[in-house]
Amino acid sequence: MRHPRTHWLFQQIQEWQAARVISDYQAEAIRNRYVSQAFTMGRKSLAAIIWSVLGAFSLILGVVLVIANEWPSLMRYTRLAITVIPILGSWVAMAVMVWKKKDTVVWRESVACTNLLAMVVALALVCQMYNIQGSTGLFFVTVIACSIPVLLVTRSLGWMIGTGLMINVALVDSDGLALRAGIALLATGMLAVPDTVFRRSNDWLRLALGWCVTLGFTAAMIWMSEALHPSAFMILPAIVWSTIIGLGGYSTKSWAVRVPMIAVAVAGLFVTLFLGSFPTIWDEWVRTSVVETPIFITILGGMLGLQLSLFLMFKTHWFRWCLLAPSGVFLLGMIIYKFLPIWVFPMVSLGILVGFLTAAVRYGVIVHRRWWINAGLVGFVLIMLAKFFGADLPMGIRAAGFLVSGGVLIGIGYRLNQWTWQKK
Amino acid sequence: MDLAKKITSRLRRSVVWCRQWPLVLVAFAVTVGLQLIVLTWQVVGSEWVLHRGVTVRHKIDPADSYDFFRGHYFEFIPAVFRHSFPSSRSILAGDQVVVGPTDRQNTQWAILATVPTGNVPYYRVSVKSSNAGYFFLTPPFRRIYLDTDAMAAVTKGLSKGRNGQKEPIYLIVKHYKEHAMISGLQVGSRNFYQK
Numbered sequence: 001m002r003h004p005r006t007h008w009l010f011q012q013i014q015e016w017q018a019a020r021v022i023s024d025y026q027a028e029a030i031r032n033r034y035v036s037q038a039f040t041m042g043r044k045s046l047a048a049i050i051w052s053v054l055g056a057f058s059l060i061l062g063v064v065l066v067i068a069n070e071w072p073s074l075m076r077y078t079r080l081a082i083t084v085i086p087i088l089g090s091w092v093a094m095a096v097m098v099w100k101k102k103d104t105v106v107w108r109e110s111v112a113c114t115n116l117l118a119m120v121v122a123l124a125l126v127c128q129m130y131n132i133q134g135s136t137g138l139f140f141v142t143v144i145a146c147s148i149p150v151l152l153v154t155r156s157l158g159w160m161i162g163t164g165l166m167i168n169v170a171l172v173d174s175d176g177l178a179l180r181a182g183i184a185l186l187a188t189g190m191l192a193v194p195d196t197v198f199r200r201s202n203d204w205l206r207l208a209l210g211w212c213v214t215l216g217f218t219a220a221m222i223w224m225s226e227a228l229h230p231s232a233f234m235i236l237p238a239i240v241w242s243t244i245i246g247l248g249g250y251s252t253k254s255w256a257v258r259v260p261m262i263a264v265a266v267a268g269l270f271v272t273l274f275l276g277s278f279p280t281i282w283d284e285w286v287r288t289s290v291v292e293t294p295i296f297i298t299i300l301g302g303m304l305g306l307q308l309s310l311f312l313m314f315k316t317h318w319f320r321w322c323l324l325a326p327s328g329v330f331l332l333g334m335i336i337y338k339f340l341p342i343w344v345f346p347m348v349s350l351g352i353l354v355g356f357l358t359a360a361v362r363y364g365v366i367v368h369r370r371w372w373i374n375a376g377l378v379g380f381v382l383i384m385l386a387k388f389f390g391a392d393l394p395m396g397i398r399a400a401g402f403l404v405s406g407g408v409l410i411g412i413g414y415r416l417n418q419w420t421w422q423k424k
Numbered sequence: 425m426d427l428a429k430k431i432t433s434r435l436r437r438s439v440v441w442c443r444q445w446p447l448v449l450v451a452f453a454v455t456v457g458l459q460l461i462v463l464t465w466q467v468v469g470s471e472w473v474l475h476r477g478v479t480v481r482h483k484i485d486p487a488d489s490y491d492f493f494r495g496h497y498f499e500f501i502p503a504v505f506r507h508s509f510p511s512s513r514s515i516l517a518g519d520q521v522v523v524g525p526t527d528r529q530n531t532q533w534a535i536l537a538t539v540p541t542g543n544v545p546y547y548r549v550s551v552k553s554s555n556a557g558y559f560f561l562t563p564p565f566r567r568i569y570l571d572t573d574a575m576a577a578v579t580k581g582l583s584k585g586r587n588g589q590k591e592p593i594y595l596i597v598k599h600y601k602e603h604a605m606i607s608g609l610q611v612g613s614r615n616f617y618q619k
Contacts (some may be wrong), residue, residue: 053511072573078448079469086461087463091456094455094456097453098448122459122463123462123463123466125462126467127466130466130474131565131606132466132470132472133564133565145458146458146462148458149451149455150455151456152447153455
């Protein structure tokens with residue numbers, strides 16, 4: 001799809017050509033030039049879609065948190081009604097898919113994954129509401145057993161990965177040899193049946209790779225939930241951020257950019273590992289008393305200085321606002337910190353982190369390096385997830401944050417769609 | 425010839441439809457049916473016990489806990505399952521025993537020789553371990569989900585009460601024969617029932 005201005009220009013070229021104002025060769029050259037721009041317009045649309053999807057994701061999480069905030073005060077039957085809404089929605093979507101014979105990948109994957117997640121949510125909330133006792137393993141086995149026919153309807157790869165994740169969790173968490181054996185059998189079935197019978201493909205490598213990634217992810221999750229303090233989930237995005245900055249700095253040709261960026265990455269990793277090694281520090285020391293000590297102020301001040309130096313280096317308004325806004329809030333916080341509630345500090349550090357990631361994405365868009373964009377977006381999603389589960393902010397503030405950031409992200413997506421794409 | 429081709433094509437499509445479509449429809453129906461049955465079973469079973477059950481109080485001694493999937497929760501074992509019982513008969517780990525009240529007020533609980541009749545509450549629990557004439561039971565309850573007010577009260581009750589001592593915390597359980605459902609919590613004199 002052409003941009004309206006390009007469309008107008010092409011019409012003009014046609015008229016100029018007819019009036020012999022320009023030669024055929026010149027007309028072709030101009031067309032080629034703007035066709036290449038129209039090609040990059042596709043990327044811009046993709047970026048707009050990604051931001052919009054992230055915005056919608058954030059808005060949904062915000063709504064979930066609002067409901068969660070009010071959850072204890074709701075009557076049991078109201079909670080039950082809210083619980084069944086997602087699963088009812090997934091049944092309706094599946095009925096539409098079956099009835100209208102919408103056999104496209106988008107329909108199949110979205111319907112299967114929605115149903116699986118809706119069943120997890122519904123059963124988990126019912127168990128929580130009635131204090132129904134049982135193991136995590138039994139819970140996931142029940143969910144999978146109820147959802148197996150979905151595979152016949154949808155032949156979804158996302159469903160397979162989702163159930164793979166659940167099976168791995170169930171396998172680790174379950175008690176008793178019989179249950180473990182049953183789960184292992186189920187896992188083998190999951191591995192063997194769908195791809196060979198329903199898809200009739202021999203792409204075992206992809207399946208094995210997906211399985212390994214799922215297993216690795218599950219192992220990491222279990223290890224983290226058992227071995228580390230919950231604050232580790234907040235530290236994880238910081239590792240991603242440090243990696244982005246460090247690799248980005250290393251890949252640039254200018255030493256003036258490379259040195260401060262690697263310094264930021266090392267500082268970030270140091271702080272991360274320091275906090276990760278002594279998790280209680282994060283909860284009891286940093287958040288309560290250290291905010292008043294010179295060491296903490298020096299560390300954050302150093303980060304602020306590096307951020308400002310990066311700010312001065314980048315010429316575009318985007319970078320400047322991404323870095324200046326959280327830095328300004330942080331500076332203000334430093335001055336009046338004694339009068340601020342404790343939740344302001346994680347909020348401001350989150351702002352700085354998001355500022356960096358937004359700058360990384362924008363930088364990737366400008367220099368046409370996809371991995372900057374991808375890494376920035378992955379970091380962004382990780383932060384969103386970490387903050388969703390994180391307990392360092394009150395739930396009401398988290399909900400408001402998700403709703404506002406959802407609006408901002410959708411706004412960015414809309415604005416991206418409006419902008420003229422910068423030429424390479 | 426064209427007509428023959430058309431008929432053959434239509435027949436082929438009908439065969440394919442007959443082969444594939446009913447399978448998809450059946451799978452869809454089975455999915456909705458299974459999920460509906462499981463959720464309804466859990467909800468109706470729980471509501472039945474909550475409405476028809478006998479109320480029993482168990483003294484508990486909760487321990488604060490946190491994990492990624494469940495968030496903040498209190499893990500506890502009711503005192504009746506926590507203590508070791510002297511064993512007068514040969515009971516091995518894995519055996520099932522019946523634990524029930526020995527008085528009409530359901531306050532004193534012990535191992536029963538037989539399953540009680542009528543609407544008398546009881547637990548059918550397995551033996552966790554057995555050693556030197558004593559055996560330990562596997563508790564049927566391990567956790568309870570609390571709202572903010574109840575959690576604050578429990579935390580306060582755990583540290584100290586009004587008299588500088590820990591407040592007694594009771595688990596309120598609804599019993600319908602051997603089916604049991606946690607319905608609330610009592611910290612000192614305050615009740616936290618699920619709405």
